[in-house]
Structures are given as structure tokens and as C-alpha cells.
Amino acid sequence: MSTHLSASVLNADFARLGDEVARADDGGADSIHLDVMDGHFVDNLTFGPVVVESIRSRTTLPFHAHLMISNPLAYAERFADAGSDLIVFHAEADDDPERVIAAIEDAGKRPGLAINPETPADAALPWLDRIGLLLVMTVHPGWGGQPFMDEVLPKMRALADEIERRGLDLPIGVDGGVKLDTIGPAAAAGGAVMVVGSALYATDGDLASTVDALRAAAG
Numbered sequence: 001m002s003t004h005l006s007a008s009v010l011n012a013d014f015a016r017l018g019d020e021v022a023r024a025d026d027g028g029a030d031s032i033h034l035d036v037m038d039g040h041f042v043d044n045l046t047f048g049p050v051v052v053e054s055i056r057s058r059t060t061l062p063f064h065a066h067l068m069i070s071n072p073l074a075y076a077e078r079f080a081d082a083g084s085d086l087i088v089f090h091a092e093a094d095d096d097p098e099r100v101i102a103a104i105e106d107a108g109k110r111p112g113l114a115i116n117p118e119t120p121a122d123a124a125l126p127w128l129d130r131i132g133l134l135l136v137m138t139v140h141p142g143w144g145g146q147p148f149m150d151e152v153l154p155k156m157r158a159l160a161d162e163i164e165r166r167g168l169d170l171p172i173g174v175d176g177g178v179k180l181d182t183i184g185p186a187a188a189a190g191g192a193v194m195v196v197g198s199a200l201y202a203t204d205g206d207l208a209s210t211v212d213a214l215r216a217a218a219g
């Protein structure tokens, strides 16, 4: 799978969020990653469907809503209506992922599943054939700019091998600390959708050269 670069706007300039989304599009990103935090599932608060809707018209790139919230079932449809294309919820947030997956499918969108660094691969195995993205967290969720956790790579490799063994067309997403020196090892461990936040938005002006450098480093 060629490397898909997903721009996380968590470290963008929120005073100009629409422009920042357009900047990622102009820079060659493949999708926009939207970190939704409820101050409960994680110790941070970001934004809700209203903000997603307000920036929807600034790009035709797919919106990947990463729901770091305790009640994804209650909000899935609202993020769908706001213009999200892929809605990723956490396996740790609901002990019945089936009903959340079904709610996202009923809303006409693709479901994705995220697992925290300490969550074993087993938590994702029952759902691999039901989701459009398996997001493997390489930081503890809640903040951008954290260091990449190398210790997650063996789990990522094992999941990639299992996906291949089953013959599934399911990309693994890598979220947290993805930079020029970590995107290569992440790709080698089976990562295909690379979420990049601070490494991208730390750059002023044109993002294209950063995007190109990250793609090259992914190999």
C-alpha cells in the first residue's frame, strides 16, 4: 500500500482552522485527521460536529474523525451529518463495538477502530473485517507533539501479518509522534495511513516540501 498522509489539525492554528485545512490540501495531504476529545475519555477538550461542519467546505479531501470520546454511539451520526467520511472510535470506549460500527454504517459512513498503546491486538481482531481503518495509537491519546512509542511496533507488525493472512484490504493507521525519523519504522511495521500533526504544522507557509520529505522517508 502506498503511504497515505493524513494531516492532523490538532497542532494547527485554530484561529484560522479553515485556512489550515486548505493549507494541508494544497500541500498534498491525502486526508484531514480531526482529533475530537471530550475531556473524559482523554484529559483534553477539542471540538465537536459544529466545527467539523464549519470547515467541511474548505477541502474535498476525506475527513477522518478520530473520536477520543467516552460515548461514540451517541455522537457517531452527528459527526456523519457534519461531513466526516471515516469515523474512528476507540475499542476502549464501548464494550460493544458492534453497535457503534452498525451506527456508523447506518449513517452511510465508514467505521474505523482505534486502539491505545497498552491495548492488546486481540481487542481489534473480531472487527478487522468490519472496519475501513485500524488506527494504532503510538502515543497515549490527548495531545500532539508527544514522542513516538517504539514499543508499539511489534503489535503493529502482528496486526499487519494477521490482516495479510486473512487477505483483508484494511490499512493500518499510525497516530502519534509520526515524524521524519519515525515514519520509516512505522511503515516497515505495516503502517499505511500516517497521521502527522506537529511535524506538519510546525512548518510555516507551504507544507508541500514537508509532505514530500515524509513520503520519501516512509519509503
Ligand code: DX5
Binding pocket: 008, 010, 011, 033, 035, 066, 139, 140, 141, 142, 143, 144, 145, 146, 175, 176, 177, 178, 195, 196, 197, 198, 199
Ligand atoms: C493525539 C492525536 C493525534 C495527534 C498527532 O491524541 O490522536 O492525532 O494530533 O499529533 P503529532 O503528530 O504531533 O503526534
Ligand code: ZN
Binding pocket: 008, 033, 034, 035, 066, 175, 195
Ligand atoms: Zn488522532
